[in-house]
Amino acid sequence: MINYSDEQLSAFLDNVLSPNEYQQCAKDISASTDLQQRVSALRAADEIARDYFKHVDEQADNNALIDLINSAPSMNSATSATNKVVTLPTKKTLLTRITSLAVAASVLFAVGALWRNVSITSPYAQERVLLSELSSGEIHSYDNSRAELVQSWRTSNGEICRELMLHRAEGSNTIIGCWHNYGWEITTLDNDTADYQPASSNDVTFGAERLTPEEERRWLEQH
Known part of the structure; x- marks a missing residue:
């Protein structure tokens, strides 16, 4: 059986594998409790990410963005002063936390914990x-x-x-x-x-x- 990485299992969930790879992956998952548990953990992490970013998009505050731009340090050059470059918050921190959550969930499954006892909020x-x-x-x-x-x-x-x-x-x-x-x-x-x-x-x-x-x-x- 192939030793699947989280990236390969995510590609399986996203249905972006080739037909042959998808069929082989599905066959291996059906025969492995460990792979089934990892797939479930990754699916839950994906749902959390989608819910979070959907909420962020719905709660977007244009005034907060304007304040962030206006608070950026000004440069001495007249050209630079009218072309501020502002580093906006990224999703990296959250995605790191989600990856950690998926790994943690897999470990819980491995020791026999029930998924319904893991405290995860998803629709x-x-x-x-x-x-x-x-x-x-x-x-x-x-x-x-x-x-x-x-x-x-x-x-x-x-x-x-x-x-x-x-x-x-x-x-x-x-x-x-x-x-x-x-x-x-x-x-x-x-x-x-x-x-x-x-x-x-x-x-x-x-x-x-x-x-x-x-x-x-x-x-x-x-x-």
């Missing part, structure tokens, strides 16, 4: 755990919310998807999680909109085969 973190644990028909209450696992099915391309309905004080919505590259890809449906349709009538289930309770149980045990 739908709790819901991803429920998608991996609940059987169809089960209901779980948490954080002033109630989650119901509605159904599981296999898509026409072989992926397993699950429907989780969430009920909160402010309203209800449905999460569709599809298992891809050893993690849940999440799609949300707003139940409160006038044009809402249940997942059973949505395109995501087109050509799908609903899992029997036994098939669902076996899949959950293997993942």
Whole structure:
């Protein structure tokens, strides 16, 4: 088996490997618990980075940028004085911390720690755990919310998807999680909109085969 670096596993997650490399990597990951744990840790780190920088972009403050430019030291030259070069904050520090987090998460996995016990904030973190644990028909209450696992099915391309309905004080919505590259890809449906349709009538289930309770149980045990 190839000794994969974090860069190679990240390339696998980003789907930038050649077809042959991707197939070989997927085969090796499916056969190695250690590689599966590293892929999960890298995926979590990527989610944290995306969430952080999205928040930074949404909270951008033009006045703060103007103040930073105006506070830069002036040069003696008249030309230099009108062409200030300001060193802006970079993402290097955060990315270093994220890399450290991914390595730390891999170590925790290696000693048998459960991922759900690692304190990481990411979108739908709790819901991803429920998608991996609940059987169809089960209901779980948490954080002033109630989650119901509605159904599981296999898509026409072989992926397993699950429907989780969430009920909160402010309203209800449905999460569709599809298992891809050893993690849940999440799609949300707003139940409160006038044009809402249940997942059973949505395109995501087109050509799908609903899992029997036994098939669902076996899949959950293997993942």
